[in-house]
Amino acid sequence: MALQNIGASNRDDAFYRYKMPKMVTKIEGRGNGIKTNVVNMVEIAKALARPASYTTKYFGCELGAQSKFDEKTGTSLVNGAHDTAKLAALLENFIKKYVQCYGCGNPETEIVITKTQMITLKCAACGFLSDVDMRDKLTTFILKNPPEQKKSSKDKKAMRRAEKERLKEGEAADEEQKKLKKEAVKKKGSSASAKDAASKALTKKRSNSSDEDHSPAHSHADENEPPADDDDEDVQWQTDTSLEAARQRIQEQLSAVTADMVMLSTNEEKQKSAKKSPGREEKTQVNGHSNGHTSAHGNLVEEIREHLNKGSSPSQLKSFLGSLSGTYQEIMDALFEALFMGFDKGFAKEVAKKKNYLAAATQEEGSQMVLLRAIESFSAKASTKAVKELGLVLKELYDHDVLEESSILEWYQKGLGGGNKTSQIWKNLKPFIEWLQNAESESEEE
Numbered sequence: 001m002a003l004q005n006i007g008a009s010n011r012d013d014a015f016y017r018y019k020m021p022k023m024v025t026k027i028e029g030r031g032n033g034i035k036t037n038v039v040n041m042v043e044i045a046k047a048l049a050r051p052a053s054y055t056t057k058y059f060g061c062e063l064g065a066q067s068k069f070d071e072k073t074g075t076s077l078v079n080g081a082h083d084t085a086k087l088a089a090l091l092e093n094f095i096k097k098y099v100q101c102y103g104c105g106n107p108e109t110e111i112v113i114t115k116t117q118m119i120t121l122k123c124a125a126c127g128f129l130s131d132v133d134m135r136d137k138l139t140t141f142i143l144k145n146p147p148e149q150k151k152s153s154k155d156k157k158a159m160r161r162a163e164k165e166r167l168k169e170g171e172a173a174d175e176e177q178k179k180l181k182k183e184a185v186k187k188k189g190s191s192a193s194a195k196d197a198a199s200k201a202l203t204k205k206r207s208n209s210s211d212e213d214h215s216p217a218h219s220h221a222d223e224n225e226p227p228a229d230d231d232d233e234d235v236q237w238q239t240d241t242s243l244e245a246a247r248q249r250i251q252e253q254l255s256a257v258t259a260d261m262v263m264l265s266t267n268e269e270k271q272k273s274a275k276k277s278p279g280r281e282e283k284t285q286v287n288g289h290s291n292g293h294t295s296a297h298g299n300l301v302e303e304i305r306e307h308l309n310k311g312s313s314p315s316q317l318k319s320f321l322g323s324l325s326g327t328y329q330e331i332m333d334a335l336f337e338a339l340f341m342g343f344d345k346g347f348a349k350e351v352a353k354k355k356n357y358l359a360a361a362t363q364e365e366g367s368q369m370v371l372l373r374a375i376e377s378f379s380a381k382a383s384t385k386a387v388k389e390l391g392l393v394l395k396e397l398y399d400h401d402v403l404e405e406s407s408i409l410e411w412y413q414k415g416l417g418g419g420n421k422t423s424q425i426w427k428n429l430k431p432f433i434e435w436l437q438n439a440e441s442e443s444e445e446e
Helices: 041-048 052-063 084-098 138-144 153-213 220-224 243-253 256-276 278-287 292-309 314-323 328-340 347-353 355-361 367-381 384-388 390-399 405-417 424-445
Strands: 003-005 019-021 025-028 035-038 067-070 075-079 109-113 119-123 129-131
Touching: 019 041, 041 052, 052 067, 052 075, 052 084, 052 138, 109 138, 119 138, 153 390, 292 314, 292 328, 314 355, 328 347, 328 355, 328 367, 347 355, 347 390, 355 367, 355 390, 367 390, 367 405, 384 390, 384 424, 390 405, 390 424, 405 424
Parallel strands: none
Antiparallel strands: 003 019, 025 035, 035 075, 067 075, 109 119, 119 129
16 A cells, blocks of 8 residues: 655655555445545554544535544545545645644644643654644544543553463462362372271281280380479479560560561660760771761661651651651662661562552652662662562562652663663663563553
8 A cells, every 4th residue: 555654744755754545535326325435544544643533524524524434344434526635635634733743743642632621732752732723623523532542551550460360360270170189189099098008007906916915014115214203393483584585475475567676676775875885986986087978877767767666657657757857869768778778688578568668758759760769879788689689679669559660761771871880780670671661562562
């Protein structure tokens, strides 16, 4: 099928990349029932990224004739006999009004209907919003039949999650069937071997009874048994009050979470007492001046840890972070370190447990980039095992809508182009970034 450039102004540009098929028309019927059939209207509308019903309706409005587009068969009909050149000229007017950007002339636009029932064209190339003339007859048809909105990243993500859950349910059903088959095989085998086991037990009993007849009255085992203890009543039981025994009792009585909180508080008290010791102060004075920024960051980390140890909820944590002194980035760096510093192999699992705290701290605009920069600075201090799990960490936060795909890709591109582009962080994140881009492209194709 012959192709032509979209837009009359681009007709002579041999390298113009936006193309559409040339219009093909056919006159059908005779007399009062004569009609013009635009044979390839579906292909033209697909190239313009507009519904074929819009272009067909536009022809009818401009020609003052009845028009109809059949969604099932893809047939576009306009009453009356019309030349192909005349319809092609009307299509050019449609492209100028409803397809091309009013700012840059690019046809890669999307129809957006505002809350005030106004029609605008959003350009994907320059971002310009073009206001369509609402006096045109086609605008009422567009408002009554709005175009299908593209699926957002959240919708695509939900589809992928549903597909994963469906696969998991299928695997679980397969495993259940395998277990049932194994149990059935075991039951058959056990019923067959039960008779053999019973016969062996009878022979053993007979042999044992014959041996007991020839054994002495008192066995050596009876002679070696210690005498019974009659002095149990004189024993006085005492409670072990050592530090280790107290810790053990706390862990047994309390839940796992509260026990960890108690242990953390005792460790912090030891650290504070060690800091207050005169020997420690003398060492810091001998070693030279201290870094003010490091001490301020450490104080922020300690304050956030103390607040978390009190059993703070995510909403309470958010209000507490707002009361801290320091920039948003400094507070986010301290929060991430307070939550996850010290974890090596189970870093990703710990992030999955505490993701609600990060979600509460990243509800404002621009906060996702702040969190990603905090992850980057944390990775510079963390162990190599924790850095290897960065891809799993980002996937966990992406799956639970803490981080969006656009923020992750923007941060990754800036990291590769920055001065720290040779860091191991970007190498470990490369498989996850490729998966993210491939998953997005596959969902768009679907």
